[in-house]
Amino acid sequence: MSFTSILGHDKTVKRLRAMIESGRVPPALIFHGLPGTGKFLAALEFAKALNCSHAAHREKPPAPPQPDPDDLFAAAAPPPPPPAPEPEPAPPHTDPSDSCGACLSCLQAASGAHPDIRVVDTEMQAAFLDEDESANLKIDTMREMTRWAQQKPMLSPWKVFIVRDAEAMVTNAQNAILKTLEEPPPGTIVILTVSRKNSLLSTILSRSCVIDFGALPREALATILRNGGADPGQAEALAALGSGSLEKAAEAGAFLKRAAALRPSDPARAFKFAAGLPRDSHKARDEVKTLLDLLLARGRGAWRNAEGPAKARLTALLRRTLDLKRMADRNVSYMLILETALLESERAGIKLEDLVKPG
Ligand SMILES: [Zn+2]
Secondary structure, three states: OOHHHOOOOHHHHHHHHHHHHHOOOOOEEEEEEOOOOOHHHHHHHHHHHHHOHHHOOOOOOOOOOOOOOOOOOOEOOOOOOOOOOOOOOOOOOOOOOOOOOOOHHHHHHHHOOOOOEEEEOHHHHHHHHOOOOOOOEOHHHHHHHHHHHHEOOOOOOOEEEEEOOHHHEOHHHHHHHHHHHHOOOOOEEEEEEEOOHHHOOHHHHHHOEEEEEOOOOHHHHHHHHHHOOOOHHHHHHHHHHOOOOHHHHHHHHHHHHHHHOOOOOOOOHHHHHHHOOOOOHHHHHHHHHHHHHHHHHHHHHHHHHOOHHHHHHHHHHHHHHHHHHHHHOOOOOHHHHHHHHHHHHHHOOOOHHHHOOOO
């Protein structure tokens, strides 16, 4: 994997490559975009390309690592500069702004075991704090990250922290990383991936360089799904339903599967379909919202071609669906919302099968 595996974000990747090639990398970056658009994958590839050992011709960050096998965890002190290590010979295909995929650093990055590339997320937090996974990133976790940031890199020129879904940071956790973002130790880069930029403190936003990830173009989404093992027809169908997000495409795939398992003549199928919602309330809400979006898209399409009473029924359905979408953000049963949406859409002539049919 390398930057060539990041599809649908050509301009953004070009910007990231330019940073790597010039060696001028902002110490605090925000990768912002809808869930399922590839921000986290891009952050990993960026970190990997930055630390690839075949990047020796590039300008190095202010303080390259000072290998000291007896004292790997000590705080940074100004030691005398060591002689520059001999770079490994670059393979002929290596792009100066991308990773080679073959050096030790790239192999460690690809396996998730790179000592200087750390992912901070709720899963890591659960292991670190030895507790169940929580929806929030806590102050203790972020304080630990700032302590790691003070240590010298072990292997590479750059120490990269990727805070995944950084909107999960509670306010005091966000405050805890402000100083690291403002005065980062040399060679330290913090990347925050977020889908809702406004959930970050303005003091974090003002210290960071924001890189936007737009919705994935349909063709890129279909290619990613094909590369993930979907057959071409299925990939096209899910890409059409995915609204530029791999996550939404996967949810639509789950709908298709659940809908296919129900007989069209089954009078209770709206209830049975809704009963298949995930137990996790965040996932259930996301699925319900995706289905309401599909209903809105299908309803608007039908409304344009409808006349008379049918048009009035569809107008009412669209209004009702928008209401249900607002309710999904409040504390209302997701199953009830889904049942209501499905029953009302059938009444307006839009069947469950129509909702999950690409159009
Ligand atoms: Zn490499």
